[in-house]
Amino acid sequence: QSALTQPRSVSGSPGQSVTISCTGTSSDVGGYNYVSWYQQHPGKAPKLMIYDVSKRPSGVPDRFSGSKSGNTASLTISGLQAEDEADYYCCSYAGSYTFYVVFGGGTKLTVL
């Protein structure tokens, strides 16, 4: 199982929207609706932002949304705020005959 592919960095100005892509294969992202996204600020633990491709846990602002097309999942953050600056990781179930999970390499979001 290989890691999912994310852009190393993205940026946007306050109020704008940004989209982070996460590309896998038919054995992970494309094969299951079990994509999740995590936000991680420096020195902190990751925080769940999206699960099951597009569902938001309670307490996560609706500025965060997720989608998937084929083997690529996306996280869109609208109305960018300074506190959104962080690392973002995608994650997908990848088990065919056993339980297995793979992460993306992470994307650094800079709010200009």
Added chain:
Amino acid sequence: QVQLVESGGGVVQPGGSLRLSCAASGFTFSSYGMHWVRQAPGKGLEWVAFIRYDGSNKYYADSVKGRFTISRDNSKNTLYLQMNSLRAEDTAVYYCAKDPRIAIAFDYWGQGTLVTVSS
């Protein structure tokens, strides 16, 4: 509120062993699967292992299979990771994370414990 507190990290020589613990509170520990996820310094996240709520099934990343063992004691609300034959590439912050049961994800995370494998 859900709280996960890892302990047991430290410096160990290559080939050595270490056991991590994760004390859980704020939820019915015995009803949820649990994971270990690690992050090497300056690197991304890597899933390590998963154990079902009752300990009946355990799953491992290829990178640790045969060397690491995940276990739990539901009477003590504690998750464990026994790490043997440690290598330099195992150096990382190790997080325990709760499985939400309704999805394949990690809904709560501990603050992590640092494991350094070095001579």
